[in-house]
Amino acid sequence: MASGFLPSGNNNLPTYTVRVSDRAKSVRLSLSVEAGLEVVIPADYDRQNIPELIQKKKDWIARNQLKLDQREAFFQSQSPHQLPDRINLRSLGEEWQIEYSPTFTKSGAIAIQEKRTELKLVVNGNITDVEACKFFLKQWLMKKAENHLFRWLRKTSLRLELPYRTTAVRNQKTLWGSCSRDRNISLNYKLLFLEANVVEYVLIHELCHTVHMNHSDRFWKLVSKFEPNYKSLDKSLNHAWQLIPAWLNC
Numbered sequence: 708m709a710s711g712f713l714p715s716g717n718n719n720l721p722t723y724t725v726r727v728s729d730r731a732k733s734v735r736l737s738l739s740v741e742a743g744l745e746v747v748i749p750a751d752y753d754r755q756n757i758p759e760l761i762q763k764k765k766d767w768i769a770r771n772q773l774k775l776d777q778r779e780a781f782f783q784s785q786s787p788h789q790l791p792d793r794i795n796l797r798s799l800g801e802e803w804q805i806e807y808s809p810t811f812t813k814s815g816a817i818a819i820q821e822k823r824t825e826l827k828l829v830v831n832g833n834i835t836d837v838e839a840c841k842f843f844l845k846q847w848l849m850k851k852a853e854n855h856l857f858r859w860l861r862k863t864s865l866r867l868e869l870p871y872r873t874t875a876v877r878n879q880k881t882l883w884g885s886c887s888r889d890r891n892i893s894l895n896y897k898l899l900f901l902e903a904n905v906v907e908y909v910l911i912h913e914l915c916h917t918v919h920m921n922h923s924d925r926f927w928k929l930v931s932k933f934e935p936n937y938k939s940l941d942k943s944l945n946h947a948w949q950l951i952p953a954w955l956n957c
């Protein structure tokens with residue numbers, strides 16, 4: 708995979724970058740907070756066609772840019788710089804209360820104590836260091852995600868009889884999950900905040916990619932075999948980011 712950067716040209720086109728992907732069969736546009744507007748092209752694609760393509764897709768780009776902007780505005784309005792007093796892990800049906808306890812440790816480190824029976828987390832240490840508290844809460848979430856999502860994926864994989872090779876939990880801003888050509892599945896730890904049936908759908912979706920590495924009709928047909936309600940579940944993922952607490956996004 709290689710990347711390149713092209714200036715936007717002169718006819719008022721939005722700024723974009725070009726990424727050459729070995730996996731792309733045809734040209735596609737991708738818009739994200741991290742990468743902005745990207746034109747993903749197969750290696751043999753004629754770059755001269757790109758400005759015209761951008762011109763043609765201007766409405767789509769504007770519409771989706773607006774969506775992204777609204778999403779950012781939503782997060783900004785959620786006072787992301789405050790520490791949470793609870794963490795609602797919908798997928799597990801667990802709502803954790805968080806208590807902050809200022810204690811002075813020699814190293815100034817933060818330590819998280821889990822009181823499982825009360826579903827309570829106690830954050831000990833220098834709690835005036837908001838960023839450090841967030842960091843350790845995120846670490847706790849990542850571990851939680853590994854514990855639950857790995858087992859969950861394994862169970863679903865056995866049920867569907869669709870094996871995968873390895874799995875990893877990651878912190879991705881816009882992807883809920885992904886599956887590589889080698890059948891390695893990555894899952895976003897933020898899935899913990901979604902409803903269980905939506906998480907199950909994401910797992911099914913990624914497992915079906917072990918058979919079809921695309922979103923072809925055959926892929927969707929396989930998905931529908933395991934989850935007939937896949938269309939509305941897939942749609943619900945567009946709004947699911949609203950369930951992610953703002954403090955995790957900055």
Ligand SMILES: [Zn+2]
Pocket residue numbers: 912916921922
């Ligand atoms: Zn997919």
